[in-house]
Amino acid sequence: MRPTIQFLYLTTLISNVVAIGQPISLAFTASTGGLRLGGNGSAPTIVIDSKDWPGVTRAGNDLANDFGLVTGTKARATTSTTGLSNVPVIIAGTVGKSPIIDNLIASKKLDASAIKGKWESFTSQLVSNPAEGISTALVLAGSDKRGTIYAIYDISEQIGVSPWYWWADVPPKKKTDIYALPTVKTQGSPSIKYRGIFLNDEQPALTGWVKANYGKYDSRFHAKVFELLLRLRANYFWPAMWDAKFHVDDAKNGPLADEMGIVMGTSHTEPMARADKEKVKPWDWKSNQSGLKKYMQDGATRGKDWETVWTLGMRGDGDTASPTLDAKSLVDVINYQQSILKTTLETTDLSKVPQMWCVYKEVGGYYQAGMKIPDDVTILWTDDNSGNIQRLPIPSEVNREGKAGIYYHFDYVGSPRNYKWINTIQLSKTWEQMHLAWQRNATEIWVVNVGDLKPLELPISHFLDMAYDMSSFTSPASTDPWLALWATREFGSSVATGTAEAMATYGKLIIRRKYELLNRTPFMLSTTNYDEAENVLGEWAALQNKAQTLHDSLDTATQVAFFEMVLHPIIAGRVVQQVYINAARNSAYAAQKRMSTNTLADDVKAAYAQDGVIQKRYHGLLNGKWNHMMDQLHFGYDNWQDPSRNSMPSVKTIGTTAPSTGLMGVSVQNSAASAPGDAAPTLAGMDPYTSENRTIDIYARGSGSTDFSISSSASYINLTPSSGTVSYPSGTSDVRALIAVDWAAAPSDLSTASITITPKSGTAVKLSLPLNNFAVPAGFRGYVESNGAVAIEMQHYTFRKSGSGGAQLEVIPNYGRTDSGLTLLPVSAATQSTATGPKIVYTFFSTTASSSGKVSVYLPPSFNVAPSTPLKYAIAIDNGTPTIVTPVPSATLGAMPTGWEDSVVNGARVVSTNIGKVDAGKHELSLWLLEPGTVVQRIVVDLGGVKSSYLGPPESGRVGL
Ligand SMILES: *[C@@H]1O[C@H](CO)[C@@H](O)[C@H](O)[C@H]1NC(C)=O
Numbered sequence: 001m002r003p004t005i006q007f008l009y010l011t012t013l014i015s016n017v018v019a020i021g022q023p024i025s026l027a028f029t030a031s032t033g034g035l036r037l038g039g040n041g042s043a044p045t046i047v048i049d050s051k052d053w054p055g056v057t058r059a060g061n062d063l064a065n066d067f068g069l070v071t072g073t074k075a076r077a078t079t080s081t082t083g084l085s086n087v088p089v090i091i092a093g094t095v096g097k098s099p100i101i102d103n104l105i106a107s108k109k110l111d112a113s114a115i116k117g118k119w120e121s122f123t124s125q126l127v128s129n130p131a132e133g134i135s136t137a138l139v140l141a142g143s144d145k146r147g148t149i150y151a152i153y154d155i156s157e158q159i160g161v162s163p164w165y166w167w168a169d170v171p172p173k174k175k176t177d178i179y180a181l182p183t184v185k186t187q188g189s190p191s192i193k194y195r196g197i198f199l200n201d202e203q204p205a206l207t208g209w210v211k212a213n214y215g216k217y218d219s220r221f222h223a224k225v226f227e228l229l230l231r232l233r234a235n236y237f238w239p240a241m242w243d244a245k246f247h248v249d250d251a252k253n254g255p256l257a258d259e260m261g262i263v264m265g266t267s268h269t270e271p272m273a274r275a276d277k278e279k280v281k282p283w284d285w286k287s288n289q290s291g292l293k294k295y296m297q298d299g300a301t302r303g304k305d306w307e308t309v310w311t312l313g314m315r316g317d318g319d320t321a322s323p324t325l326d327a328k329s330l331v332d333v334i335n336y337q338q339s340i341l342k343t344t345l346e347t348t349d350l351s352k353v354p355q356m357w358c359v360y361k362e363v364g365g366y367y368q369a370g371m372k373i374p375d376d377v378t379i380l381w382t383d384d385n386s387g388n389i390q391r392l393p394i395p396s397e398v399n400r401e402g403k404a405g406i407y408y409h410f411d412y413v414g415s416p417r418n419y420k421w422i423n424t425i426q427l428s429k430t431w432e433q434m435h436l437a438w439q440r441n442a443t444e445i446w447v448v449n450v451g452d453l454k455p456l457e458l459p460i461s462h463f464l465d466m467a468y469d470m471s472s473f474t475s476p477a478s479t480d481p482w483l484a485l486w487a488t489r490e491f492g493s494s495v496a497t498g499t500a501e502a503m504a505t506y507g508k509l510i511i512r513r514k515y516e517l518l519n520r521t522p523f524m525l526s527t528t529n530y531d532e533a534e535n536v537l538g539e540w541a542a543l544q545n546k547a548q549t550l551h552d553s554l555d556t557a558t559q560v561a562f563f564e565m566v567l568h569p570i571i572a573g574r575v576v577q578q579v580y581i582n583a584a585r586n587s588a589y590a591a592q593k594r595m596s597t598n599t600l601a602d603d604v605k606a607a608y609a610q611d612g613v614i615q616k617r618y619h620g621l622l623n624g625k626w627n628h629m630m631d632q633l634h635f636g637y638d639n640w641q642d643p644s645r646n647s648m649p650s651v652k653t654i655g656t657t658a659p660s661t662g663l664m665g666v667s668v669q670n671s672a673a674s675a676p677g678d679a680a681p682t683l684a685g686m687d688p689y690t691s692e693n694r695t696i697d698i699y700a701r702g703s704g705s706t707d708f709s710i711s712s713s714a715s716y717i718n719l720t721p722s723s724g725t726v727s728y729p730s731g732t733s734d735v736r737a738l739i740a741v742d743w744a745a746a747p748s749d750l751s752t753a754s755i756t757i758t759p760k761s762g763t764a765v766k767l768s769l770p771l772n773n774f775a776v777p778a779g780f781r782g783y784v785e786s787n788g789a790v791a792i793e794m795q796h797y798t799f800r801k802s803g804s805g806g807a808q809l810e811v812i813p814n815y816g817r818t819d820s821g822l823t824l825l826p827v828s829a830a831t832q833s834t835a836t837g838p839k840i841v842y843t844f845f846s847t848t849a850s851s852s853g854k855v856s857v858y859l860p861p862s863f864n865v866a867p868s869t870p871l872k873y874a875i876a877i878d879n880g881t882p883t884i885v886t887p888v889p890s891a892t893l894g895a896m897p898t899g900w901e902d903s904v905v906n907g908a909r910v911v912s913t914n915i916g917k918v919d920a921g922k923h924e925l926s927l928w929l930l931e932p933g934t935v936v937q938r939i940v941v942d943l944g945g946v947k948s949s950y951l952g953p954p955e956s957g958r959v960g961l
């Protein structure tokens with residue numbers, strides 16, 4: 001982990017106060033000049049002028065409660081500073097709205113010049129003699145309503161009340177002493193102006209939970225959501241729309257949002273602040289213009305007094321393209337919408353009225369066709385519903401008055417397949433995409449589809465923290481330190497590092513493929529080559545063990561929060577992986593007539609049943625507080641849409657009659673053969689640098705039992721175990737023997753040893769083992785080819801050189817499917833060339849000469865966000881001419897580039913380049929990333945030995961790196 005400067009500062013300065021990514025203004029021990037606010041059963045008095053915004057008073061009452069949670073005594077909230085001598089006081093208020101604050105500024109006791117007139121800013125400082133009888137008070141002054149609200153919740157977070165204290169049951173930790181530090185904290189405007197979430201695809205989980213707890217999507221429910229959003233420093237909300245009508249379900253919803261400080265919006269398919277379910281029928285601009293106009297006018301009228309980002313444009317019914325709409329009539333729609341905004345809001349200047357037009361799906365086609373949209377409307381660019389942003393502002397668009405924003409997804413219903421069960425988000429990827437959006441000035445709106453909200457606590461926190469203050473996220477290595485801070489806030493510092501590592505690993509395992517897509521045929525992981533399927537299951541098992549150990553080290557109250565946000569996705573995810581991986585292994589073993597086929601069939605059934613147990617455990621938490629939140633089906637998809645019920649993949653069982661050759665069977669890596677019967681396979685070769693374990697599987701192929709022994713023709717080969725018993729149904733049906741070579745004693749260069757497995761009864765199997773005993777030249781640093789393959793992880797480069805313009809190739813830790821990513825930074829860099837651009841070199845040593853080498857570059861499923869400067873990289877071997885590759889085919893806006901579906905399903909786009917003849921010896925593979933936004937997550941050099949697999953061969957052996 002390489003913490004960014006900003007995060008390092010925070011964690012080392014005062015380690016026990018956590019405000020993620022924010023400067024600290026409190027301490028839990030006395031400090032010179034500090035003001036004791038409370039602790040040990042005492043709490044401060046919070047003063048908020050009665051003339052301030054009601055939403056500020058409301059947040060102040062929350063802070064009073066929060067002091068109660070951490071000190072045992074609720075703070076007193078009052079509206080005046082009189083009679084407060086000898087008690088600790090916090091004064092909070094809004095510049096220009098709170099007479100108390102304005103008086104402090106007028107009397108020069110408070111300097112608010114740094115925030116005045118700014119959007120959502122605040123200052124927090126100790127002020128001497130703020131009022132008669134008060135010697136010092138902590139003053140929180142906001143530049144506007146939300147500036148003050150964020151200042152208040154900033155104190156809540158620092159005293160130990162997580163934004164998730166209710167939604168994820170993070171227990172507030174008791175404090176004996178809370179001090180305000182004598183520092184002036186000034187919080188500028190957020191990086192992104194409108195930052196929020198979209199509750200969507202909210203059935204069955206969230207809707208079932210809402211019905212059980214509130215009956216409908218009412219104002220009590222929304223009060224909880226809005227409080228969460230404000231504590232997370234967000235301000236913008238698209239309400240649920242599958243089964244909900246925000247303003248109609250509860251007339252108090254709209255006023256509540258405005259009072260609390262939430263800016264309302266609606267999704268891309270719901271113009272003019274109206275719900276989809278309120279739409280007139282037929283929903284057709286051509287045939288029912290009067291009906292549609294009334295619908296739109298009524299939306300403007302209803303929402304005119306509330307803070308709103310107006311969604312403009314229109315789409316067809318039910319989240320589809322309108323068959324009768326075209327670029328020209330869509331302009332008519334938008335012109336009409338703007339005309340009613342002018343009359344209804346009584347303004348001639350719409351530049352002060354936030355409006356948004358979302359370039360979602362078919363809408364992109366209209367824009368591509370040259371549709372002109374008014375300059376004061378924010379263009380909301382979208383991802384592909386799978387986290388890959390399709391387009392960002394290009395030079396001709398960056399100076400638009402309405403600017404641009406991003407609609408992003410952590411949950412989706414649609415092609416290739418729904419993903420709405422649990423968290424499937426890799427945070428480092430979110431960072432890469434949103435950092436790019438930020439740098440390309442898509443900063444007016446960020447809104448993310450969060451499905452049912454609940455299982456996505458972690459990616460939501462990460463997204464909104466970035467949106468609030470991207471200055472802490474400029475480093476490609478920002479994600480892991482952020483994760484550690486997040487874990488510290490939610491579960492305490494004792495598990496911070498471990499939790500950060502666990503969730504970084506979870507991100508890598510889940511970016512490989514969504515749970516819903518694991519049953520696509522053929523199964524993605526190889527059950528034959530590189531032990532791939534087994535190794536992946538092993539990674540999940542190790543992750544689960546790690547998370548379970550962390551969980552068990554926590555107190556019982558914190559265990560609940562840890563379960564909801566960390567342990568549950570890991571154990572629930574692991575069980576789904578186990579079902580599909582072991583079903584695939586069951587099928588492969590059946591073909592080999594391994595009796596463990598039957599054991600695996602039982603294992604699949606048990607894991608499938610375990611899924612239901614985990615669901616019940618979640619639903620049973622805290623006496624059923626989250627019942628229904630895990631109602632989503634997740635097994636047995638056969639198209640993009642949810643199946644009608646969960647179903648287990650089919651498994652096979654096999655008969656117990658042994659073949660005539662006897663009970664014992666033998667198989668090895670990279671071969672499906674089962675011997676005797678099939679010809680004895682040749683073992684994959686070994687050399688001193690091979691990174692894999694070389695093993696032999698010996699197993700029962702019928703009921704009964706036989707002893708066996710393993711021997712080698714060569715004394716320098718060790719086999720563990722060298723003998724054993726396989727038996728079925730009782731006893732051990734499968735034994736895996738590990739081959740070790742004493743290279744000091746082995747012949748140099750190429751040789752072949754043989755290994756014989758001899759059963760007590762039945763036919764022996766003789767395997768040959770190719771050996772290559774060589775040493776890389778002294779001083780060599782780099783990868784070593786084994787069996788005709790070099791598999792490279794991006795962080796293990798030999799050297800790199802920055803470009804003449806200062807651009808550099810930087811590692812993104814814990815990125816992609818296996819290890820790390822590499823990208824070109826800063827993303828504001830111009831197009832680079834192989835002559836002067838930054839370059840990175842991966843050295844490798846090969847013993848296999850190849851007449852037709854091939855380099856496969858694994859990229860994420862990214863888009864050409866700037867169509868005229870598509871993603872681009874170059875590779876070269878040694879001093880060869882670089883081959884320049886534009887990996888993503890061009891596509892018109894609204895259409896997906898060729899290969900998109902496979903890339904999204906696989907979490908990777910693999911592009912191969914032939915490199916011709918490669919001699920044995922040392923080589924330098926040079927890589928240039930020529931266009932910002934290009935990311936590479938893995939490279940595999942095929943010198944003729946690469947076997948088919950999903951992730952590619954395991955990382956090759958490394959020397960000196
Ligand atoms: C609060 O309680 C703790 C633990 O009992 C004690 O160490 C500390 O001095 C107390 N602080 C005050 C100000 O009473």
Ligand SMILES: *[C@@H]1O[C@H](CO)[C@@H](O)[C@H](O)[C@H]1NC(C)=O
Binds near residue numbers: 282
């Ligand atoms: C237009 O929509 C309204 C409201 O649904 C409906 O009553 C009316 O019949 C529609 N008009 C036409 C011409 O379809």
Ligand SMILES: *[C@@H]1O[C@H](CO)[C@@H](O)[C@H](O)[C@H]1NC(C)=O
Binds near residue numbers: 395398439441828
């Ligand atoms: C983004 O906006 C800033 C300020 O207007 C400008 O200086 C910068 O060049 C813009 N960036 C891009 C990539 O257009």
Ligand SMILES: *[C@@H]1O[C@H](CO)[C@@H](O)[C@H](O)[C@H]1NC(C)=O
Binds near residue numbers: 692693
């Ligand atoms: C290789 O074998 C050793 C010894 O059994 C074991 O500790 C290690 O985990 C194995 N490595 C892999 C990648 O399976």
